[in-house]
Ligand SMILES: Cc1cc2nc3c(=O)[nH]c(=O)nc-3n(C[C@H](O)[C@H](O)[C@H](O)COP(=O)(O)OP(=O)(O)OC[C@H]3O[C@@H](n4cnc5c(N)ncnc54)[C@H](O)[C@@H]3O)c2cc1C
């Protein structure tokens with residue numbers, strides 16, 4: 001009996017590029033989103049890699065979705081280069097603005113159901129969390145809304161297509177205690193979040209051949225990624241205005257801390273390693289700095 | 297366990313040709329290459345020949361890769377001049393060997409393998425994918441084995457799960473691990489090998505063309521014999537690429553063992569030859585230390601500024617001396633005329649000299665240092681180039697034509713690869729991989745190759761052309777023994793008899809007589825001294841230290857050494873202290889110790905060590921090759 005093809009959905013997020021020189025702040029210290037360069041966040045990239053793994057290993061169909069303004073399509077293009085995705089979804093509407101994680105999850109739930117020619121997804125993959133003030137709740141909440149079991153911090157997984165189940169390894173860090181690798185078996189459909197350390201490995205000849213083929217395909221697809229892009233507004237998603245955007249967001253923000261503006265104050269001094277006098281001076285300086293440094 | 301029809305081990309020119317030919321024949325094959333990407337581990341001189349022998353046929357690269365090869369492949373230049381120089385300390389006598397070079401060829405292209413091989417890989421893998429195969433790089437084949445009761449071969453790698461195949465083509469180079477594992481042949485000994493050492497030198501395109509008196513469609517090859525090898529059997533070569541020069545030399549390993557000199561010193565000697573020095577000369581900036589008393593901060597600011605300007609100068613100048621470059625600059629609107637670009641270059645120079653302590657003078661720019669062993673097919677070609685269902689091709693089979701100025705391994709490996717692929721395809725069709733059906737058939741095919749003939753006997757016609765080219769050398773020039781041979785050979789009636797006699801003796805007995813320090817060093821020196829012209833260079837090239845050369849190479853160090861020293865006190869290993877091209881060996885209390893980190897996998901030390909290639913992706917990656 002031929003196995004049912006595997007449909008994968010990934011939800012990603014466009015994030016400000018926090019690497020030096022790319023961040024821009026408003027005068028009041030808040031992030032200037034318009035000026036800051038945006039990239040596919042590292043956590044989303046890990047999720048995308050997990051989808052690529054499904055593509056290479058199980059010949060899966062992959063759809064990638066994101067909620068955000070139209071510029072978010074850049075993140076989708078990046079995600080396509082990584083994963084050789086077949087569909088790129090952008091969920092974009094003014095009324096989605098101001099959404100908290102729950103309202104976002106509602107949009108994503110609807111998005112997932114539109115994925116893969118409306119077949120939805122057997123596995124939905126998200127990143128562990130985003131780096132711009134997200135709390136790691138979007139994934140689990142979307143899973144809850146979809147009614148899928150949720151497996152977090154996945155570092156490795158296999159799919160049994162015949163029995164329609166997943167066997168996943170998840171990494172649990174118990175601070176100050178010890179680390180645990182937990183193995184979980186769950187039926188499909190399932191929602192997993194990829195651990196930031198996730199790295200797929202391809203260990204057989206057929207996987208490596210498929211890897212090479214997919215990398216080539218991804219490159220040529222991404223060259224005209226617009227062809228794969230589908231934009232959905234609230235209406236197209238069939239969203240209930242009460243559950244999306246600001247009205248759908250029960251979260252009360254108690255206090256916002258300003259982003260500590262790190263004004264570059266570093267000064268570089270070069271020291272000739274062969275010159276003992278200069279080395280002495282450097283050691284003294286370090287000692288002084290260390291004794292003066294406030295201990296927090 | 298997964299199963300495929302054929303495994304090709306090694307993604308150099310030979311392996312990729314085998315893969316493509318199998319795909320052309322509709323067969324499924326998987327090629328495994330240890331380098332992180334194809335082309336990072338291959339080194340050649342290298343002139344790639346396409347030939348049309350009068351007797352018999354050879355398979356050329358375009359027979360396999362199609363006409364696209366000529367139009368699309370990233371080769372460097374068509375070599376149209378071929379000149380041999382006999383050198384002494386300050387004299388040089390040149391013989392135009394272009395007719396020898398053109399003997400029975402369709403064309404000859406200079407190539408840089410790190411650019412050229414990836415093109416072959418793309419072409420071969422595109423075709424192979426259609427047959428369910430392809431190219432997998434970053435995978436090192438560790439071993440192969442046969443399971444009892446099955447004809448299939450199991451391929452074991454350091455990176456992937458083992459898999460089964462029905463036949464194997466071993467294209468894994470001179471230090472073939474498959475030859476070791478299967479014991480299909482012994483390791484090559486120093487008598488059978490040459491050590492090749494090479495540097496790639498930068499020279500802007502049109503300067504290069506002016507200097508070598510060639511058009512953009514042409515290229516030059518210059519060969520050197522005499523004092524440049526520092527008393528070793530061997531010779532130097534200089535091939536023009538598009539905007540670089542491949543300069544190198546090959547040394548017979550026996551003579552290196554007898555008289556060990558560090559390979560980097562040998563190549564320095566070649567670079568400093570006055571004639572070579574003039575060929576590679578370029579305008580090169582140097583920056584003096586600042587004498588004035590300035591603060592550290594100011595010094596750093598000046599340094600960064602100078603680096604920025606030097607980069608701008610360098611890029612602009614490379615463009616200025618390249619046809620496409622000039623076009624690009626003018627089309628971009630940045631400059632209106634060629635003169636304007638020249639003006640800008642001069643201004644940059646002026647600024648660098650006046651403000652940033654730079655000096656511009658004669659020197660040369662070295663881009664990459666490399667070394668590799670080359671098998672001398674006359675002495676070491678495998679007589680039965682197979683073991684069970686494993687067929688050996690190219691360097692792995694010890695097959696290369698090495699006669700006088702001829703160093704041909706690329707074309708020979710390509711010819712072998714087609715024959716091996718054809719033999720394997722035939723076996724797949726009949727599902728018969730018996731030695732009599734596969735191995736013997738391949739052996740017979742290889743024996744029929746005109747290249748094999750060249751490895752077995754002297755080609756009278758070739759010799760005649762060679763002697764015609766050298767007819768101006770007086771017969772009495774060299775000691776009575778060689779003078780005698782020379783005279784014999786120059787007479788058309790006697791030549792036939794002499795060649796016949798020589799071929800009767802066979803290469804085995806002939807070679808020690810002909811390939812000697814006398815013929816390779818002393819005779820050319822005498823010719824240069826007696827007939828040559830003075831050469832003078834107005835500068836001495838500033839050659840980089842070995843440390844600097846190593847620092848320029850890309851490595852992905854393997855924590856596990858791929859070489860194990862088993863005889864730390866042997867005479868052979870003691871010589872490695874000098875003969876390793878990157879000085880990986882040192883001697884401590886009489887024991888030879890290896891530090892594998894700088895290893896460029898040349899294979900020189902393989903004879904008395906447990907030698908493997910590094911694991912997949914690991915080790916050196918060449919940018920030019
Ligand atoms: C200095 C110099 C000058 C030369 N000049 C010329 C010239 O002008 N003209 C000419 O025709 N020939 C010349 N040659 C010879 C020519 O370069 C070689 O004969 C030719 O490159 C051999 O090709 P190959 O594919 O057989 O082997 P290689 O190019 O050595 O390829 C072997 C490949 O196998 C891979 N490999 C090895 N072991 C494993 C393993 N276990 N698992 C996976 N992969 C593995 C290696 O990484 C490598 O890519 C010259 C050689 C040298 C060194």
Ligand code: SF4
Nearest residue numbers: 876895896898899901
């Ligand atoms: S260690 Fe051996 S293989 Fe490596 S560069 Fe030195 S001689 Fe060559």
